[in-house]
Amino acid sequence: MIFGYGFSTILVLVIVFLVASIRILREYERGVLFQLGRFWSVKGPGLVLVIPAIQQMVRVDLRTVVLDVPTQDVISRDNVSVKVNAVVYFRVVDPEKAIIQVENFFEATSQLAQTTLRAVLGKHELDDMLAERERLNLDIQQVLDAATDAWGIKVANVEIKHVDLNESMVRAIARQAEAERERRAKVIHAEGELQASEKLQQAAHVLAQQPGAMQLRYMQTLSAIAGDKSSTIVFPLPLELLSTLTDLKNDKDSNR
Incomplete structure (x- = not known):
């Protein structure tokens, strides 16, 4: 029992x-x-x-973790203060390192992402932040991936979500864009004038080779103007034509 x-x-x-x-x-x-x-x-x-x-x-x-990086105050290389936030995608590829080498790999990656975001963007100008986000995302991802490799973490992607500017800077950028558009318009107008003058020079050279070509051109111009509804036509009269008419009148007077 x-x-x-x-x-x-x-x-x-x-x-x-x-x-x-x-x-x-x-x-x-x-x-x-x-x-x-x-x-x-x-x-x-x-x-x-x-x-x-x-x-x-x-x-x-081992699943991919989406880490939202809080908004960071960044001063660009051209001394412009902006607020930037981003999102980081990473996952654990070596569980042994992730537990042994760092106390809390999630918190460590978050703090490192904030520091890296400020450090990398601080080396670039504001125009680069606004126009070249793909290159900046790749730079931040490479720095983070190299730093977290010892923790057994793989950073797959980094995306900058927002670049916030104050109102004064937004107005300054708007004025700069307007001035840039005006500059381009003036350059295009000047280039058009240059091309027109070159074509006129070529046309004048061709017309100068044939004396009767100028009269034909005048006739074409008068024909084009006559098609309009205008009642008054003002056109230049070549001096050669006046001299020809004067010679004819003198010949008639001498014959008499």
Whole structure:
């Protein structure tokens, strides 16, 4: 009888021990296993047995984490103060390093992302922040990825979300854009005048080779003007034509 009670007690203890030892890890989870305080192995996914009081396991999520970087005050290289925020996508690729090498890899990555965002953007001018975000995103991602590699973390992507300017700077940028558009308009107008003068020079050279070409051109101009509804036509009269008419009149007077 006493033997029966002892066997039942041992059986219950074994069942309790086995139940306390069972861990279930999902497909995206890994378990960093420690034995007597020392690193033992990385387990999972699936069924994992952990010896109570001797082994301890820390779960690590391997899915991509979306980290929202808080708004940072950045002073650009041309001394313009802006507020910038971003989002960082990273994941754990080495659970052992993520648990052993850093106390809290999520908080460490967040603080490093804030510092890197200020440091990288501070090396560029405001125009670069507004026009070359793709290149800046890549620069920040490369710096973060290199710094977090020792923690077993892979930074997949960095995206700058907003670059906020104060009202005075917005007005200054608007004035600059307006001045730039006016400059382009003047340059285009000047280039058009230059091209027109070159074409006129070529036309004058062609007309000068044939004396009758100028008269034909005058006739074409008069024909084009006559098609309009204007009642008064003013056109220049070439001096050669006047001299020809004068010579004809003189010949008639001499014949008389």
